[in-house]
Amino acid sequence: MRKAERLFQLVTLLRGRRLAITAKQLSETLEVSERTIYRDIQALMLSGVPIEGEAGIGYRLDRHFELPPLMFTSEELLALILGSKMVKTWGDSVAARGAVSALDKITAILPERLKQQDQSELLLVPEFLQNKNLAQLASDLRAAVESCLTINIEYQDEQKRFSSRNIEPLGLVYWGGKWTLIAFCLLRQDYREFRIDRIVSLTCLDIQFEKLETKSLKHYLSQFACHS
Known part of the structure; x- marks a missing residue:
């Protein structure tokens, strides 16, 4: 995984949580060493991302922090979400992992209105069909x-x-x-x-x-x- 992609996933993970998360949990999720997490956190903080760290508890992201919006229309975002859900259920195992990662990134920057639509499962691809x-x-x-x-x-x-x-x-x-x-x-x-x-x-x-x-x-x- 490229560093830029890992940093984006790191911000996405922190942004999606209300409570702090430890470097060990982050390293296990991203499949890298804790030392890499420490370096990435430092790089993000130096670039201006408001990450708070507390010894023995972990890291959290300022709840007011917003990622820059993607240049997609509402219809394009919904199409990407639906496509990712379909690949997650019907694609091969490698593509499915990529779809999960893509969904995390898209969901992290969705406008609130689209988040509510997504949660209401207007576009559902049942995962119980997955083999x-x-x-x-x-x-x-x-x-x-x-x-x-x-x-x-x-x-x-x-x-x-x-x-x-x-x-x-x-x-x-x-x-x-x-x-x-x-x-x-x-x-x-x-x-x-x-x-x-x-x-x-x-x-x-x-x-x-x-x-x-x-x-x-x-x-x-x-x-x-x-x-x-």
Whole structure:
């Protein structure tokens, strides 16, 4: 995490609390050492952020301190909140952590009117629908896509039939309800779609492949455009 981003998160954490918080609690939340927290607090105080510290109790931020407003309209902020909530519930585990962090930052500077709307849950994405196992699988698949690594999957199709495939993962597509892996099947020598909730197991083969103009997610999607 870059220092500028960490300092922003530190101010956000302090601003969101009425009671003091210790350096140890801050270090555990931000996953850095207590020494780093001490340095960051000092840097913020030198830059004019009104942080109060008391030995044995912790740090608190002056309740009148306001962060500079983001240059977004009310509609844009609501769109960002809704999008972050959707990624938090439906995205992979890495993206979900990013969504939580983004929500904290956005909420910290929301106008009071929008905070009240958000608390009334006008735009609700139920978290009980979240599947942590699928989120981790999606994260592993995304890593394979980004690294262009061939993988082996054990897959169960709609008829409950099992198969083992060596595939080159090209991208993940969210069709509205289910995530689908778009891949090039080495057995069929053609594109294939695999719903990630039907992938039983995943093994990375550590074999890199090359994306081509005729073998990519963009090329796959272009075939639908030609028939539309």
